[in-house]
Amino acid sequence: xxxVEIDPITRLxxxxxxxxxxxxxxxxxxxYLQIPELRGFEKFVEGLPxxxxxxxxxxxxxxxxAAHHMAAAKAVDNVFAVDIPPVAKKLRExxxxxxxxxxxxxxxxxxxxxxxxxxxxxxxAQRNVLGLIAKVGLELxxxxxxxxxxxxxIQILVGGRATHPVWCIPGGVARxxxxxxxxxVRELAAGQLAFAELSLKLFNDLVLANKTxxxxxxxxxxxxxxxxxxxxxxxxxxxxxxGRVRVVDTEGKELFTYSEPEYRDYIAEHxxxxxxxxxxxxxxxxxKGFVEGAGTPLYQANPLPRLNAADGMATPKAxxxxxxxxxxxxxxxxxxxxxxxxxxxxxILYAAERLIELINDDEITDPNARIIPxxxxxxxxxxxxxxxxxxxxxxxxxxxxxxxxxxLIVGTxxxxxxxxxxxxxxxxxxxxxxxxxxxxxxxxxxxxxxxxDPCFSCATHSLPGQMPLTVEIRDHEGSLLNVVSR
Amino acid sequence: MKLKGGIYWGAGxxxxxxxxxxxxxxxxxxxGKMDLYFWPIAMDFKYDDVRALxxxxxxxxxxxxxxxxxxxxxxxxxxxxxxxxLVALGACAHLGGLIGMANYxxxxxxxxxxxxxxxxxxxxxxxxPLERSxxxxxxxxxxxxxxxxxxxxxxxxxxYYIPGCPPVPQQILNALTAVFEGALPxxxxxxxxxxxxxxxxxxxxxxxxxxxxxxxxxEMIPDPEKCLLEQGLICxxxxxxxxxxxxxxxxxxxxRGCYGPLEGVYDQGVRMISALASVxxxxxxxxxxxxxxxxxxxxxxxxxxxxxxSILRRKxx
Amino acid sequence: MSFEPKIVGFLCNWCSYTxxxxxGTARIKYAPNIRSVRVMxxxxxxxxxxxxxxxxxxxxxxxxxxxxxDCHYQEGNYKALRxxxxxxxxxxxxxxxxxxxxxxxxxASEGERFARIVDEFTEQIRALGPLHIKESLAEAMKDDVIPxxxxxEGSGExxxx
Numbered sequence: 001x002x003x004v005e006i007d008p009i010t011r012l013x014x015x016x017x018x019x020x021x022x023x024x025x026x027x028x029x030x031x032y033l034q035i036p037e038l039r040g041f042e043k044f045v046e047g048l049p050x051x052x053x054x055x056x057x058x059x060x061x062x063x064x065x066a067a068h069h070m071a072a073a074k075a076v077d078n079v080f081a082v083d084i085p086p087v088a089k090k091l092r093e094x095x096x097x098x099x100x101x102x103x104x105x106x107x108x109x110x111x112x113x114x115x116x117x118x119x120x121x122x123x124x125a126q127r128n129v130l131g132l133i134a135k136v137g138l139e140l141x142x143x144x145x146x147x148x149x150x151x152x153x154i155q156i157l158v159g160g161r162a163t164h165p166v167w168c169i170p171g172g173v174a175r176x177x178x179x180x181x182x183x184x185v186r187e188l189a190a191g192q193l194a195f196a197e198l199s200l201k202l203f204n205d206l207v208l209a210n211k212t213x214x215x216x217x218x219x220x221x222x223x224x225x226x227x228x229x230x231x232x233x234x235x236x237x238x239x240x241x242x243g244r245v246r247v248v249d250t251e252g253k254e255l256f257t258y259s260e261p262e263y264r265d266y267i268a269e270h271x272x273x274x275x276x277x278x279x280x281x282x283x284x285x286x287x288k289g290f291v292e293g294a295g296t297p298l299y300q301a302n303p304l305p306r307l308n309a310a311d312g313m314a315t316p317k318a319x320x321x322x323x324x325x326x327x328x329x330x331x332x333x334x335x336x337x338x339x340x341x342x343x344x345x346x347x348i349l350y351a352a353e354r355l356i357e358l359i360n361d362d363e364i365t366d367p368n369a370r371i372i373p374x375x376x377x378x379x380x381x382x383x384x385x386x387x388x389x390x391x392x393x394x395x396x397x398x399x400x401x402x403x404x405x406x407x408l409i410v411g412t413x414x415x416x417x418x419x420x421x422x423x424x425x426x427x428x429x430x431x432x433x434x435x436x437x438x439x440x441x442x443x444x445x446x447x448x449x450x451x452x453d454p455c456f457s458c459a460t461h462s463l464p465g466q467m468p469l470t471v472e473i474r475d476h477e478g479s480l481l482n483v484v485s486r
Numbered sequence: 487m488k489l490k491g492g493i494y495w496g497a498g499x500x501x502x503x504x505x506x507x508x509x510x511x512x513x514x515x516x517x518g519k520m521d522l523y524f525w526p527i528a529m530d531f532k533y534d535d536v537r538a539l540x541x542x543x544x545x546x547x548x549x550x551x552x553x554x555x556x557x558x559x560x561x562x563x564x565x566x567x568x569x570x571x572l573v574a575l576g577a578c579a580h581l582g583g584l585i586g587m588a589n590y591x592x593x594x595x596x597x598x599x600x601x602x603x604x605x606x607x608x609x610x611x612x613x614x615p616l617e618r619s620x621x622x623x624x625x626x627x628x629x630x631x632x633x634x635x636x637x638x639x640x641x642x643x644x645x646y647y648i649p650g651c652p653p654v655p656q657q658i659l660n661a662l663t664a665v666f667e668g669a670l671p672x673x674x675x676x677x678x679x680x681x682x683x684x685x686x687x688x689x690x691x692x693x694x695x696x697x698x699x700x701x702x703x704x705e706m707i708p709d710p711e712k713c714l715l716e717q718g719l720i721c722x723x724x725x726x727x728x729x730x731x732x733x734x735x736x737x738x739x740x741x742r743g744c745y746g747p748l749e750g751v752y753d754q755g756v757r758m759i760s761a762l763a764s765v766x767x768x769x770x771x772x773x774x775x776x777x778x779x780x781x782x783x784x785x786x787x788x789x790x791x792x793x794x795x796s797i798l799r800r801k802x803x
Numbered sequence: 804m805s806f807e808p809k810i811v812g813f814l815c816n817w818c819s820y821t822x823x824x825x826x827g828t829a830r831i832k833y834a835p836n837i838r839s840v841r842v843m844x845x846x847x848x849x850x851x852x853x854x855x856x857x858x859x860x861x862x863x864x865x866x867x868x869x870x871x872x873d874c875h876y877q878e879g880n881y882k883a884l885r886x887x888x889x890x891x892x893x894x895x896x897x898x899x900x901x902x903x904x905x906x907x908x909x910x911a912s913e914g915e916r917f918a919r920i921v922d923e924f925t926e927q928i929r930a931l932g933p934l935h936i937k938e939s940l941a942e943a944m945k946d947d948v949i950p951x952x953x954x955x956e957g958s959g960e961x962x963x964x
Binding site: 003006007008009013014015019021029030032034036037039040041042044045046048049051055056059060061062065110125127128129130133138142145146148149152159160163164165166167169170171173174175263267268269270271272273274275276280283287372373394400401402409443455457 | 495497501587707
């Protein structure tokens with residue numbers, strides 16, 4: 001038995017390594033995606049004033065800080081049971097739409113697309129965003145860079161900062177939108193919509209029109225049958241900022257929905273000794289290990305799962321793309337993991353359309369964007385869709401609003417078991433007896449996690465680390481080599 | 487001749503890497519002057535590729551994130567060996583960062599919370615992540631999780647610091663430009679930021695400080711033109727290095743000090759004790775205590791980003 | 804050998820240092836545990852000095868200034884008082900007993916009083932025991948080592964504190 005490690009995994013957010021165990025005959029026996037990082041947000045926020053929480057939690061992740069900012073903001077509003085002014089809700093959602101455009105396009109172009117544009121086994125030194133820009137040319141490459149810059153700029157115009165926003169506070173937002181900034185956002189919004197449409201066109205021309213990639217996407221290597229989770233509004237349509245969490249089963253039938261305070265009745269987390277990241281599952285089914293198929297307790301949360309779980313998109317162009325996508329891939333729910341890349345671009349389109357709706361709302365420059373909470377704080381849950389999955393923040397406080405406990409279930413965490421199964425299946429199907437375990441092949445195994453747009457810094461906000469009292473070391477035959485105690 | 491560089495994250499969040507990407511089209515100018523040989527967020531080079539480099543082969547490495555586990559430390563030492571110039575990028579590498587507040591807790595208490603007590607966790611057998619474990623007959627390894635968060639310079643020699651959470655992209659560009667032009671200040675300097683306090687950069691009107699009551703940000707809607715500290719909101723502007731453009735102030739909330747202390751200041755948070763207490767109004771001990779009592783959670787507010795770098799470093803048991 | 808507290812004193816030039824000096828010239832005996840540092844005004848004393856003294860091995864720190872209203876620079880001692888009150892509140896969070904830091908007003912003529920304060924403070928610190936911050940920090944961090952380095956070298960090496 002040989003252990004091959006991909007260390008670290010690359011072109012994603014966060015730390016991870018893939019350990020692949022290869023039998024003597026060259027076939028893959030097992031593969032594990034281990035997450036080695038932890039920081040401890042759930043513990044170290046104890047004792048902090050609750051109004052600081054929305055500006056601390058974005059530091060869980062520098063790629064999707066807005067997701068944590070919004071989830072924390074909603075949770076601390078609920079700690080005070082305060083209903084924030086309507087314009088504050090719209091401003092937060094407006095900010096969040098610009099954030100989605102940044103986050104999703106950063107993932108697609110900088111992290112994922114190099115595999116498709118340059119090829120999964122292109123030389124290592126070229127397989128990145130700079131190689132991508134060199135290949136597609138400065139005009140197109142420049143436009144991509146420019147539009148992500150615009151998305152960051154819109155966040156700054158609306159909320160003051162893009163990376164690590166500090167602007168949401170219990171009761172609303174700390175700064176209303178000025179007429180001047182609103183006008184600037186309106187000017188920039190049309191370009192964002194065009195960019196969203198361009199991205200879908202590029203995907204069509206460079207990926208779907210390429211038979212090799214289409215086979216990869218529609219084939220069995222990157223397929224997995226699980227349940228699917230996403231937030232839906234009162235019309236059953238995808239909403240990133242607020243709604244009810246809906247989970248559908250492997251056939252697409254609704255299993256259950258829940259509102260923010262109810263999450264623990266439906267979702268639980270499992271622990272394994274070989275990863276610092278926990279493994280959420282559907283509580284009523286109990287943990288059954290890494291199994292897919294009908295009846296599995298495992299679920300995914302991500303763009304494709306969101307689109308699988310919802311009845312449609314709330315804006316017209318995105319809805320048309322949603323229908324086109326599912327028609328092309330053979331209906332809902334779609335179990336082809338790579339279709340996440342497509343669904344991600346459909347979501348950019350929705351975000352751009354929704355951004356335009358919100359910036360043109362009559363109320364958007366209303367200066368009364370904040371009220372002072374007046375009730376005694378206690379406990380609150382906030383749930384949003386992070387770009388990478390359903391994000392849950394839960395805080396308990398004392399009567400002075402000092403945090404006593406915190407619990408988080410983060411976007412990518414939802415997918416931990418699924419990612420492991422996807423990596424294992426990819427390794428088993430791509431690494432064959434007699435074949436060379438090349439860099440390109442290992443990269444294709446990495447494509448199995450990359451499609452999830454994982455955010456492992458998010459996922460491992462938590463902090464573990466008790467070292468064992470006794471460790472048994474065994475060889476590949478299971479014979480005991482050594483016992484180490486401390 | 488092109489320089490060789492690398493960017494790495496320890497216990498970070500990716501925000502500093504995004505800040506590098508946020509130089510937007512200027513990334514192409516950077517790429518014109520420097521080839522990157524390691525950048526896990528964006529490039530496929532692995533640890534073995536770094537190990538295969540000659541010692542000192544990389545001209546410059548930017549390391550962001552704090553040192554939280556053995557892997558962070560191991561790679562910090564590896565990159566120190568392989569680079570001529572090592573720069574601590576961002577508040578976590580510079581001062582320990584927000585996550586340094588974990589130094590008020592221990593590995594044991596955090597472990598207990600995360601894998602045992604969290605309300606959604608189901609772990610009846612008390613399983614914990616292990617440095618070495620055997621699963622399905624396979625041996626797997628994880629890094630050692632440390633009891634204490636450290637700054638980068640507490641484990642390796644650091645040549646320069648680019649402060650901020652994250653640093654403003656233009657500041658990163660300024661620092662890289664100084665590298666390309668060979669125009670770096672003396673070793674150990676903070677680069678890519680200003681030399682005065684944030685108060686000098688802040689657009690709000692400052693009059694006289696004589697605080698008779700502290701307020702929490704959720705208790706009041708401040709006057710948008712006046713200094714926040716003068717209105718009774720704790721703001722770390724007076725002890726924080728300028729350079730961020732007062733972005734939090736412009737978002738409507740007080741500064742929490744992510745750019746770190748000024749030149750020559752030993753401990754930013756303890757400096758804040760001095761600065762803040764100096765400007766309260768009363769002279770009698772009981773009145774002083776009454777006003778100071780309005781400061782909620784002083785230690786973690788003054789040391790929000792700098793606990794590991796502080797004189798006292800962590801809570802003692 | 805019983806524990807001999809190390810106490811650092813920050814004394815203002817115009818009142819308290821002069822008072823301490825008076826104790827000396829009057830040959831008043833008092834505990835030799837204090838190491839005095841003269842500053843021009845108690846308002847010069849930054850909490851950093853106090854915290855650093857504790858960190859570098861002091862078991863207790865005494866700050867002495869002019870009585871309220873008598874400060875040579877008008878307001879300096881009020882600043883010292885305000886900073887002292889905030890620092891005392893914070894020290895327990897770091898595991899340092901607040902009694903280890905003490906502020907007193909000592910006039911230029913109060914040599915005897917200065918001596919009694921030092922005696923009393925020394926006994927108070929003796930009862931509290933040594934602070935040993937660096938040692939307890941090193942203890943807290945001793946297992947923070949790279950595993951294969953620990954196994955190869957046979958023991959975990961504490962990092963520089």
